Amino acid sequence: MKTFTVITAAALCVTIIGIGDMMARPRPERVGLPASNIGIPWDDPCSHDDSLHIYDITHYDIHVDVDLASQLIYGDVSIRCYSTDNSLDEILLELKSLTVDTVEVDGIETVFDYHSDSLFVPLPAPLPEGDSVLVRVIYHGHPQHETWGGFWFQSQRAYTLGDGLYVYPPPYNHTWFPNWRHPADKSTADLWFTVPEDKVAASNGELIEIIENIPQQTVTYHWKQHEPISSYLYCVAVADYLILEDTYYDWIESYIYPSHQSQALVSLSNVHLMMDAYQDLFGSYPFQGKFGYAMTGGGDMEHAGLVAHVSSAVNGLHNFDWLLAHEMSHMWWGDMVTCGTWKDLWLNEGFATYCEALFHEHAYGEESYRNYVWNSLMSVYFNSYELFPIYDPVQLWTETVYEKGGCVMHMLRHVLGDSLFFTGWNEYGDRYRWDTAISEEFQEVMEEISSQDLDWFFDEWIYGPGYPRYNYSWHASPSGGDWEVFLWVDQIQTSGGPFTMPIDFAVISSVDTVIQTVWVDSDPFETSFISGLNEPVSLEFDYHNWVLETHIEIPSAVPEVSTVPLVYSLHPAYPNPFNSSTVIRYSVPNRCRIALSVFNVLGQKVVTLAEGSVSAGEHSVRWDGKDAFGNDVSSGLYLIGMNTPGYQQVNKVILLR
Known part of the structure; x- marks a missing residue:
């Protein structure tokens, strides 16, 4: 018999490391490969x-x-x-x-x-x-x-x-x-x-x-x-x-x-x-x-x-x-149960990408899990600029299949709760052990275990493109000894949707934080809820990042009749020129839809600051000198454009780094 060297390492399994060392990273399949060649249109002959x-x-x-x-x-x-x-x-x-x-x-x-x-x-x-x-x-x-x-x-x-x-x-x-x-x-x-x-x-x-x-x-x-x-x-x-x-x-x-x-x-x-x-x-x-x-x-x-x-x-x-x-x-998800067609590749790669986060949760705790989902799944997907569906993707080895697929599992866990989610996932593993499965079969198992119709979820996230982009505004008023929060949400994405999702809102007062889950199921969406005895001072959208989404708060007051402006107006930005950030104020005489965006001198959109329905009154939004994906833009002249039904205005602003 051939002999070979075996190393039994007493120190092999004892090192625990800092979380920050394992966050943002490239996909293994794409290490060292030219990005232009990664995703090419494919078929399954x-x-x-x-x-x-x-x-x-x-x-x-x-x-x-x-x-x-x-x-x-x-x-x-x-x-x-x-x-x-x-x-x-x-x-x-x-x-x-x-x-x-x-x-x-x-x-x-x-x-x-x-x-x-x-x-x-x-x-x-x-x-x-x-x-x-x-x-x-x-x-x-x-x-x-x-x-x-x-x-x-x-x-x-x-x-x-x-x-x-x-x-x-x-x-x-x-x-x-x-x-x-x-x-x-x-x-x-x-x-x-x-x-x-x-x-x-x-x-x-x-x-x-x-x-x-x-x-x-x-x-x-x-x-x-x-x-x-x-x-x-x-x-x-x-x-x-x-x-x-x-x-x-x-x-x-x-x-x-x-x-x-x-x-x-x-x-x-x-x-x-x-x-x-x-x-x-x-x-x-x-x-x-x-x-x-x-x-x-x-x-x-x-x-x-x-x-x-x-x-x-x-x-x-x-x-x-x-x-x-x-x-x-992958020994469980990809090898034991394998995707039945390459159109369903997310059942292998999306599952395994989510398991990266589950390892963090198991080894290092809930905060590590949440940080990993945000830094290594959601942010990586956002920076890919991809908007095609997960199922039957136009490109296979992409952030849509891997990171967005992982985010789908993260969101499904939030929709169903831990007990139903993991029970359903394990039932799927048991049912298709040493076999293959397709997306419809995974959905059927999760519906059977949860006793819920999940067509809405899979239609949005597996078979549909994109992700929700929300504008929201809110205010709070006293209500019989409590405080009532009034909430408006608009979806402004141009691909996919409208999306129905449970959104966790953190109502923050000087005394406590109250979590309220709201099913945002229409566009536009309006609701109100009682937040408690303490006056809210801020509202955090999608607390703990359970949903693959981006959002912008549109500051909104409930003005007295006498303070409602008579005309539309885009006010000069202040300060201007600016370094770190500038505030753009605008006025609308009635509730209307608005788009407020930053453009460069070539007319290319840099970022949308506000989009959707706003109430009558004076509003303001801050621009921090970043583009839509959080990257710093270079110094120079930029144009602030306000567009409402029947009114447009453009102002100039100068960014100095």
């Missing part, structure tokens, strides 16, 4: 070819010899296929740019047709529904990769990444073994990898045996994937690995480069906290065998039981804990 796929693959026996010196692979793969239709007379497999040497059907060599990355294997006779056939493919060649996915040779090492960023559909495992790439085709597997004797071959599932091939100076690793998974989740990573064992969970082991041993002891020392969180939330780790990370030249990728973890993230710091947590959570 596999779904169009489903009529050709009238069989079910249940098991692979995968034998691959990895020749690091020549950068070639030699494969021998047997595939157990069950017919799902009495007309099945041909097996179609996908295999990219390799040389097919021999094909057998039930042990008998047969002719085949291999072109355009498709391998057509005729059957001797139509296979009745429910019967099976064993297809064996022997092949070799230099496997392909794209910017992200495929099979990579690097510096006497090799690894695979199951998804491609620039191929559609994204699975790219057909670059090293024949399979059917649709995520709905799940299977088990035995995997044998033969590598040079000084290397380790890590793969999915449980390590069954290590066989020394003494004359050839090679070693064969036999891994067994017990649970059915989608083909893009199979993997191999070959290197001169050391194996790092976790001291809290002896079945967590990570494969690290010898040069990164000291860094790994730190960077991986919080992995047990992540496993604690997800097992508490979602039940026991679902796979037999190990869980771990394998250092690779690129990554990250949630291969079942063995995450490909980019080596640059093993840096002796904790600034990639979010990435470790994200990929670990």
Whole structure:
């Protein structure tokens, strides 16, 4: 048997870090990639070819010899296929740019047709529904990769990444073994990898045996994937690995480069906290065998039981804990339950992105959770400028699928409450365990558990574009010994909606803070509520940031009749010129809709300061010299434009930095 080094680190699982080190971060799939190439329009040709796929693959026996010196692979793969239709007379497999040497059907060599990355294997006779056939493919060649996915040779090492960023559909495992790439085709597997004797071959599932091939100076690793998974989740990573064992969970082991041993002891020392969180939330780790990370030249990728973890993230710091947590959570959401189509990718990636925040909540508390949602989900999405729907997105690997998808789970939790939300989520996991699911099925489970119709929520947030942008105004008046708050809300977004959402308002007095949840379910929206005995001095919109939204307060008084202005007017900004902020006052003689915006000298809108319905009277709004996304604008001349039905006015203002 081959021997290898195991590092059992007593210090591995004890370091706890400051929250600020793990906040804003780029998506792993987009690290180092040109932004212009990230999202390209896509289609799902596999779904169009489903009529050709009238069989079910249940098991692979995968034998691959990895020749690091020549950068070639030699494969021998047997595939157990069950017919799902009495007309099945041909097996179609996908295999990219390799040389097919021999094909057998039930042990008998047969002719085949291999072109355009498709391998057509005729059957001797139509296979009745429910019967099976064993297809064996022997092949070799230099496997392909794209910017992200495929099979990579690097510096006497090799690894695979199951998804491609620039191929559609994204699975790219057909670059090293024949399979059917649709995520709905799940299977088990035995995997044998033969590598040079000084290397380790890590793969999915449980390590069954290590066989020394003494004359050839090679070693064969036999891994067994017990649970059915989608083909893009199979993997191999070959290197001169050391194996790092976790001291809290002896079945967590990570494969690290010898040069990164000291860094790994730190960077991986919080992995047990992540496993604690997800097992508490979602039940026991679902796979037999190990869980771990394998250092690779690129990554990250949630291969079942063995995450490909980019080596640059093993840096002796904790600034990639979010990435470790994200990929670990995929073992439940993405691997155990997999999106049924790529249109439903948010069920994988949105869930895992939200799980980053759940890890923070479990390990560091509620405030850390809220900060993470705001800084690393909501703000990241806002800065993407994306407004297309989550379902069937025009681009896959984007903030809409990841961060907005995570925000949807955050908001659904607020709508349902913790008990119903987590009960429903776990029921979804149990019902579709080792299977695939689509968005409608997730909605059905959540409706069943909550006894609520959630069409309104999914129509807004999954199938519709954008997010709500609110203008609001309020005032408070004494009411029978209490104080009554009067509230006006307008939605000003140009994409999507109008949105119905429960909004938490914090009514703040000099004595206390009262939280009032208001269902804002129309546009425009008006309501009032009793806030208590103490006079309100301020009102905080969307307390604790439960809703993916932006809002602007439009200061509003309730003037006496004698103080109502007779004409519309946009008053000069003061101060002008200004440095940090300036106040813009405007007057309206009756309740009306208004748009008050800042433009640069090219006529481009910089930010909207007020938009929607305002009451008659004098109003003011402050501009802090930032654009719509919170970025400081440069010094110069700007135009303040006021637009109401029948009246427009423009004033100038100068910003000096």
